[in-house]
Amino acid sequence: MFALYLVVTLLASAVNGLAAIANFIGHEYPKSQADKLRVPRSWMRPLGAVLAAGALGLLAGFAVPVLGTLAAAGLVLYFLGALGAHLRVGDYQLGPWGVFFCLPVAALTVSLAYHGAW
Template sequence: MFVAYVAVTLVASALYGLAAVANLIGHDYPKSQADKMRVSRSWMPLLGALLAAGALGLLAGFAVPVLGTLAAAGLVLYFLGALGAHLRVRDYHLGPWAMFFALAVAALAVNLAYRGFS
């Protein structure tokens, strides 16, 4: 279980860290998604910061387990909010969202399983 926990946590942290950087530097893809979801571009730094906090929290969970659990749960909630944004504008192209959400759920699941909270 330890190997699965480490692998999922590292992959999730890297992916969410890259997504955070893309939001924070104003990359075209997150901007186009914000426009499509009718989310103000002024929210981009906040959304990037939330993703960065989640990525760093997952890594911090190696030293302080509760931080990893809370970060993973926060990422699940973040992507549930993103689903709400997609549904609000009737955007049903949910492939990328599903991948991000599934990884957040997996990070939470392996965290809870490894820590014995299941």
């Protein structure tokens, strides 16, 4: 069970960390998504900070399990908000969103299964 917890958590942390970096450096993909979703580009760094905090929180969960669980739950909520932004503008191409959403859901599920619910 630990191996699954380790792999899923590291994968979710890496993907969200890379997404945070893309937001911080002004990569074209997050900017194009912001434009498509009518989100101000000035939000890219704060949203990147939320992703970075989630990625670091997942890693911190190896030392303090409750932090990892809360970080995974926070990322799930973040991506539910992203779903709302997509639906608000009528964007139903949700493939990339689905990948980003499923990773923290999996991390949350595995964390709860490995550490147990509080």
